[in-house]
Amino acid sequence: MYTMGIDVGSASSKVVILEDGKRIVAAEVVQVGTGSSGPQRALEMAYKTSGLTREDMAAVVATGYGRFAFEDADKQISEISCHAKGIFYLVPTARTIIDIGGQDAKAIRLDSKGGVKQFFMNDKCAAGTGRFLDVMARVLETTVDKLAECDEKAEEAVPISSTCTVFAESEVISQLSKGVDRNSIIKGVHQSVASKACGLAFRGGLEDDVVMTGGVARNAGVVRAVARELKRNVIVAPQPQTTGALGAALFAYEEAKKMKKEGLE
Amino acid sequence: MSKVETILKQFADVAANPKKAMDDYTAETGKGAVGILPYYAPEELVHATGYLPMGIWGGNKSISKARTYLPAFACSIMQQVMELQCEGAYDDLKAVIISVPCDTLKCLSQKWKGTSPVIVFTHPQNRGLEAANQFLVQEYKILKTKLEKILGVTITNADIEASIKVYNENRAIMREFVKVAADYPQVIDPIARHAVFKARMFMEKSKHTALVKELLEEIKAMPIEPWTGKKVIVTGILAEPNGLLEIFKEFGLAIVDDDLAQESRQIRVDVLDGEEGPLYRLAKVWQNMYGCSLATDTKKVRGKMLMNKVAQTDADAVIVAMMKFCDPEEWDYPVYYRQFEEKGIKSLMIEVDQEAQSFEQIKTRIQSFVENM
Numbered sequence: 001m002y003t004m005g006i007d008v009g010s011a012s013s014k015v016v017i018l019e020d021g022k023r024i025v026a027a028e029v030v031q032v033g034t035g036s037s038g039p040q041r042a043l044e045m046a047y048k049t050s051g052l053t054r055e056d057m058a059a060v061v062a063t064g065y066g067r068f069a070f071e072d073a074d075k076q077i078s079e080i081s082c083h084a085k086g087i088f089y090l091v092p093t094a095r096t097i098i099d100i101g102g103q104d105a106k107a108i109r110l111d112s113k114g115g116v117k118q119f120f121m122n123d124k125c126a127a128g129t130g131r132f133l134d135v136m137a138r139v140l141e142t143t144v145d146k147l148a149e150c151d152e153k154a155e156e157a158v159p160i161s162s163t164c165t166v167f168a169e170s171e172v173i174s175q176l177s178k179g180v181d182r183n184s185i186i187k188g189v190h191q192s193v194a195s196k197a198c199g200l201a202f203r204g205g206l207e208d209d210v211v212m213t214g215g216v217a218r219n220a221g222v223v224r225a226v227a228r229e230l231k232r233n234v235i236v237a238p239q240p241q242t243t244g245a246l247g248a249a250l251f252a253y254e255e256a257k258k259m260k261k262e263g264l265e
Numbered sequence: 266m267s268k269v270e271t272i273l274k275q276f277a278d279v280a281a282n283p284k285k286a287m288d289d290y291t292a293e294t295g296k297g298a299v300g301i302l303p304y305y306a307p308e309e310l311v312h313a314t315g316y317l318p319m320g321i322w323g324g325n326k327s328i329s330k331a332r333t334y335l336p337a338f339a340c341s342i343m344q345q346v347m348e349l350q351c352e353g354a355y356d357d358l359k360a361v362i363i364s365v366p367c368d369t370l371k372c373l374s375q376k377w378k379g380t381s382p383v384i385v386f387t388h389p390q391n392r393g394l395e396a397a398n399q400f401l402v403q404e405y406k407i408l409k410t411k412l413e414k415i416l417g418v419t420i421t422n423a424d425i426e427a428s429i430k431v432y433n434e435n436r437a438i439m440r441e442f443v444k445v446a447a448d449y450p451q452v453i454d455p456i457a458r459h460a461v462f463k464a465r466m467f468m469e470k471s472k473h474t475a476l477v478k479e480l481l482e483e484i485k486a487m488p489i490e491p492w493t494g495k496k497v498i499v500t501g502i503l504a505e506p507n508g509l510l511e512i513f514k515e516f517g518l519a520i521v522d523d524d525l526a527q528e529s530r531q532i533r534v535d536v537l538d539g540e541e542g543p544l545y546r547l548a549k550v551w552q553n554m555y556g557c558s559l560a561t562d563t564k565k566v567r568g569k570m571l572m573n574k575v576a577q578t579d580a581d582a583v584i585v586a587m588m589k590f591c592d593p594e595e596w597d598y599p600v601y602y603r604q605f606e607e608k609g610i611k612s613l614m615i616e617v618d619q620e621a622q623s624f625e626q627i628k629t630r631i632q633s634f635v636e637n638m
Contacts, residue, residue, distance in 0.1 A: 077632075078629050079633075080629065119633060120614070121630060
């Protein structure tokens with residue numbers, strides 16, 4: 001039985017196809033999200049990789065910011081539930097999840113069975129999210145995928161405001177004009193993202209293991225900054241950008257089994 | 266349209282158009298209205314003048330002019346009130362009464378941009394002392410004198426006693442409404458529930474009482490049906506605009522009780538009977554108030570009070586409607602959140618911004634919360 005999860009995010013579209021709720025037969029990411037061609041392209045890539053079609057899917061679950069805009073799903077489930085499901089499947093010892101996506105950040109606490117005990121999300125502000133890093137990378141004349149490398153070369157972290165993306169951008173420009181080392185500024189930017197996300201985690205209380213997920217978890221500089229801020233080890237989820245879609249595919253598997261049992265297949 | 270629907274529409278219409286409610290009252294009585302800002306002004310004093318006390322609790326406007334006078338981190342209600350002041354929305358009011366239990370209100374009271382005369386009074390925060398009651402009586406005497414002067418009326422003790430009776434009756438019927446709404450969530454959804462409370466701010470209270478009574482009689486004649494969704498208690502300053510409450514509806518959440526400053530905190534404490542004069546008994550309301558972030562509470566009873574409400578209503582969870590940039594509410598939160606955690610009470614915090622037009626993030630939070638209840 002094949003099931004599919006699609007995570008239509010604000011900045012990217014992710015699709016995971018599962019066989020029998022266990023084996024990942026496709027996991028695709030397109031770096032544009034809801035309202036774009038991203039969801040359709042991610043779907044086409046996943047079908048091509050797996051050699052399957054929509055008709056082969058016993059159930060499809062959509063998640064992410066654009067979950068209600070994706071019409072071809074059997075069910076829509078929130079990204080918090082899906083990230084929790086996906087992470088717990090990959091890292092059963094996870095008790096605290098820090099998910100930093102394109103436009104929001106979340107801290108999720110899990111119980112020993114993978115249930116969501118509590119969660120906190122950032123308020124309506126891009127500070128501490130992937131969008132913040134996009135803006136900073138542009139000002140710093142680099143790309144998001146090179147930020148971690150620059151961070152590693154830095155000797156210190158230059159303090160950057162974590163309150164507002166616009167003000168932080170001005171701060172960065174000011175530091176650059178003073179001739180401050182660019183790598184140190186980047187390390188400071190990572191620290192700023194980490195302090196914002198960790199503030200959410202502190203609010204709900206911390207419990208090991210701490211697992212990071214979402215697109216920003218691919219940035220080792222942010223992961224190191226989060227570990228420093230939390231003063232504990234941080235595990236990065238395998239393929240962190242697709243854990244939400246994986247969770248959705250797992251929910252789709254449960255949904256398909258339920259439909260089969262009820263004779264609604 | 267059924268009778269229940271007709272009555273609910275009446276409340277919704279008043280809640281949506283306070284200006285019309287004021288104009289209708291003026292046409293009917295020849296008198297006008299007095300604006301009452303949050304929180305806990307002795308409305309009975311205004312009612313005793315024959316003028317209509319009108320709640321001023323913000324709106325749903327895009328903020329621009331208010332930025333001249335308030336920082337971006339001032340709470341959403343005050344941003345809205347300032348914007349509306351700048352537009353002259355309150356200039357038809359004969360007076361505006363402002364209490365100052367938070368810093369933003371204190372500052373706002375000193376730079377009112379409307380043309381109506383402003384009367385400011387202070388609640389004593391050291392509430393446990395008898396001296397606090399005496400202080401507040403003096404404040405109310407000043408307030409009464411200023412009202413009399415501005416409106417050209419005399420307020421007698423008999424007038425105040427009559428108004429106290431009207432208000433106590435209204436608070437009692439609203440407490441009953443809360444219980445009935447909890448029993449009939451299919452009939453009183455979160456939006457209708459809010460409209461009944463909100464209309465209370467713009468209607469003469471005896472008329473509001475009569476309409477609520479009529480509504481309750483109709484509803485109580487209906488069979489109680491099982492509720493398949495979840496039941497929640499909502500706490501905070503207010504839960505607006507309706508777009509926010511639509512999400513409650515969408516995900517099957519029934520509000521079975523609340524601790525909102527705009528709603529149940531207004532009806533929590535009655536003016537008690539007694540030998541003392543009416544101003545003293547009105548002042549005692551502040552001393553007897555409990556579980557509100559604006560009133561100093563050294564024993565921090567809010568968490569316990571909310572947990573009692575959960576137990577009494579068999580609620581599944583508490584939803585914290587956190588007013589954006591409201592310091593007093595933010596300070597209370599970690600205290601009762603820990604108490605909830607210790608007792609295993611589920612809770613969710615959502616941010617309330619009256620200016621909001623889009624609620625996608627809140628939708629995600631509420632959907633996730635319901636999925637994991």
